[in-house]
Amino acid sequence: MHLYILRRLLIAIPTLIGVTLLIFAAMRVLPGDPFATIEGESIGTIQLTPEQIAKARASLGLDRPYHVQYLAWIGDVLRGNLGTSFWRGEPLSELILRRAPITIQIAIMAVLLSWVIGLPVGMLSATRRNSWLDYLARVFVTLFQAIPSFFLGMLVILIGILYFSWRPSLTIVYLWDDPYINLEMTVGPALALGLGLGAFIARIARSSTLEVLNEDYVRTARAKGLGDRWILVRHVLKNALLPVVTVSGLAFGGLIGGSVAVERAFGVPGLGLALVMAVAERDWMLIQNLALFYGLVFVLVNLLVDVSYAWIDPRIRYS
Amino acid sequence: MSTHRHAPRLTRRLMLGQTLGFSAALLAACSSQPPAPSKPAEPAKPAAPAPTTAPVPTAAPAAPAAPAAAAKPTEAPAAAAKPAAEAPKPTAAPAQAAAKPGVPGVLRAPEPSPKRGGKATFAFGVTTNHFDIHQAGGPASILWHTYNNLVRLDPTDGLKTIIPDLAESYDVSGNGTIYTFKLRQGVKWHDGTDFSADDILATFNRIIKPPDGMVSAFKPRFGALKSVEAPDKMTVKMTLTEPRAYFLELLTHESGIVYSKKALDENNQDLRKVIAPGTGAYVFKEHKVGERWVLEKNPNYWDKELPYIDTLEFIHAPQWSDRGTAILSNQADISWNVSKETYEEGQKRGNEIGTFMVPGAGAYQIYFNCAKKPFDDARVRRACHLALSRQDLFEAFKTQEPLNYTRYMSHGFEYAMSPDDVLKQPGYRADKKEDVEQAKKLLAEAGLADGLKNVVILTASVGPHAQTLTPATQAILKQNLGVDSTIKAVERAVLNDELRAGQWDLSLNTIGMPLYDPTLGWIDYFQTGAANNLGKYGNPKFDEMLKALDSEQDAAKRKTMFREMEDFLDQESPWMTIGFTSHLHMWKKYLKGMPFERVRLSWGKTETMWVDK
Secondary structure, eight states: OOHHHHHHHHHHHHHHHHHHHHHHHHHHSSSOOHHHOOOOTTTTTTTOOOOHHHHHHEEEEEEEEHHHHHHHHHHHHHTTOOOTTTTTBBBBBHHHHHHHHHHHHHHHHHHHHHHHHHHHHHHHHHHHTTTTHHHHHHHHHHHHHHHHHHHHHHHHHHHHHHHOOOOOOOOOOTTTOOHHHHHHHHHHHHHHHHHHHHHHHHHHHHHHHHHHSSSSHHHHHHHHOOOOOHIIIIIIHHHHHHHHHHHHHHHHHHHHHHHHHHOOOOOOHHHHHHHHHHHHOOOOOHHHHHHHHHHHHHHHHHHHHHHHHHHHHHHHHHO | OOOOOOOSSOHHHHHHHHHHHHHHHHHHHOOOOOSSSOOOOOOOOSSOOBBBBOOOOOOSSOOOOOOSSSOOOOOOOOOOOSSTTOOOOOOOOOOOOOTTTTTTTTTOSSSOOOOOOOEEEEEEEESSSSSGGGTOOOHHHHHGGEEEEEEEEOOGSSSSSEEEESEEEEEOOTTTTTTEEEEEETOOOOOOOOOOOOHHHHHHHHSSHHHHHOOOOTOOOOOOEEEEEEEEEEEEEESSSOOTTHHHHHHHHHHGGGGOOOHHTTTTTSSSSSOOOOOOEEEEEEETTTTTEEEETTTTOOOTTTOOEEEEEEEESSSHHHHHHHHHHHSSSSSOOOOOOOHHHHHHHTTTEEEEEEEEEEEEEEOOOSSSSSTTHHHHHHHHHHHHOOOHHHHHHHTTTOOOOOSOTTTTTTSSSSSHTTTTTTTSSOOOHHHHHHHHHHHHHHOEEEETOEEEEEESSHHHIIIIHHHHHHHHHHHHOOOOOOEEEOOHHHHHHHHHTTSSSEEEEEEESSSTTHHHHHHHHHHHTTTTTOOOOOOOOHHHHHHHHHOOOOHHHHHHHHHHHHHHHHHSSEEEEEEEEEEEEEETEEEEEOOOOSSSOOOOOOOTTTEEO
């Protein structure tokens, strides 16, 4: 197992290099650069001469050849220096350390919520196949899969403001600082993300449960006279979990990097919102480092998911 | 590796693809709020406040009661006197606020017993790329609380009057070219050093004669400032090459914030990376990038009675709607600019929330590329101007921002034509029949009787104005004048470069006038070769008119000149004004100490504000 984990981590290195190359190239291919954006914000106030523009670009290191810029960035990352935001001058390690806990917390809460909702609904739907309960569950599953999470977010904000004069906090409050305000801040986004994911999990859980229910060992268990509940918990649940874990792991990685719209809808100052701002401002350094961070999270989450298979299903062996 | 397991029906690769696709879709779905010139006012109605009177300079402001012994930390009554230009009669000051009568520019809350202490939270966008306000950094609206100007607008009269600030008094020579400021005694910088004329010299000499490598954002605005001298330690003399009617107003702006000579010297004249000490009522405490700023009361402020509030917090809410919901949910106490729907919700809660529309100095407008055929021909430009229905554009935009019927200056400026009169002008009036006929005639005269083809309308890819006003403009010009056009939407990051490259015919954009007096703005936008004349408009006659306007001091003559020049611009149409906007102020009514019903925008300086709870 240890050797497997080590090997997977080594394989992750070329993956991450690929991520860095792709994101670096993507940023350079897109029209505009950080300076163009900064200058664009000043339109109506100042107009720079070509010499001043060249000097300002040089001060940001944008005048260097691309390969030099790339190698300088990678060198800095390897030394543990993520650089500073082009736009705000903030050290990026500080930004990630400050914002990541909120985004990760929201992602964890959303995944947990999706399990709490999705697993029971999916399994109930499978065991009561074609009953009114199944139909009802499928209607809700389809509904919440169809509703975009940011729209749910907007609904939560609207209802919160209009009926309760409430909205999540606009500034970061960590769980360990003030659990109540922290939960106020994170529950909404987690709900908006978790409901959609929960619907998806319910679908996956339903289909995998149905598949497992038709397995020979379940039939054998029934023939032995075991009760339905015992069979479901002891024999079906664990086996049906594998695809759910796969989906959840990937979803978690996606939530870390892809909760952009929901963070935007709620005004939660997490990594997603930072990424949106960075893209609009062409803050290459921030985008590059966030992409690398997301890549790292994906690799680690995938590894965790794979390792968890062996725990869930003892028949799986890594050698 | 070998694995023996049940293969999940949903492969990871498939899921990864789906997840990435979903993330990409989300990314594409969202975009940052674009800068907008300002915020709403009712369409077809002028904004509620009377037009901004040019701030009234007060050469010898009357003195209000000034502070005495520092009061108790809370609930100590302060002087109720209202200072300055409107010849206020100082009211009797409560004992603890007894003071230094005769000291000009000393401000007090209008209420008799302002409470002390507490915190006020502002909601608005508070990001910045550096801290040097004179290098166009900021955010000036936050840092301004930590600095002073030589003169300022009076927050207790809705920003109508210019009153002394770091100057105790000032004098303007008869020909309007020499301004002499007597400086306030006893002012200290936050680092404990004494304020003196040297600081004024260092500040303004850096603006007008910037050191190598510094981009002096306000140098063009101070183009007429020839020299700054200090006859003695507490006197400053500013000499202009020509009179400027707006010079004092310019000094009230963030362009007139005074920096410490010591801080400038210690930082090699570059304050971009440091938050330099000020003389203001608040001192910097904390800054979390893209999240919030915190300022704390300056215990050594020169006016011992002020500020009343201990802590000012500014939370980053770039979205107008977030600012509004922050107030509605009690996370913030005030915002200078909220979204229309939250403003309307605030109006419904009038018992606890105050709302007010303030005329802005920004507008939506459509540039013509005057360097490119056929729009190098004024007849073609005027034809479009005549055919463009402002009413239809306002209707299209009504859910975003109500716009005001204006020409080339803010409706908040005292010489602006009233909306009713604007609506009588060709091009602006509702009945387009006559205008469209005239427009077609002009096109025919220009040899374009068959209409305009292949017109490229350049616009930003995101933002309500880009997504609503641009297609609406395209449709209106097509319907009224048969203009065949395509929209070229580009990201904000490259809009500037695209505008410079000149491969466009029309461009819907936003502009902001530096002052309500449009003289400087017109110079910047319409003068031949000017920095922000992105449409490359040029007319020697208009340049002459601008030059005359810039140095004219007589108010009546200036009023006439403004009107003649707007008529001229309507004929020439270097751009088509859609309308100037207004900002939507919203605040909790427990905030007191200054009227939030202001005649102009100013997002800084709230020393007299206090919290009544």
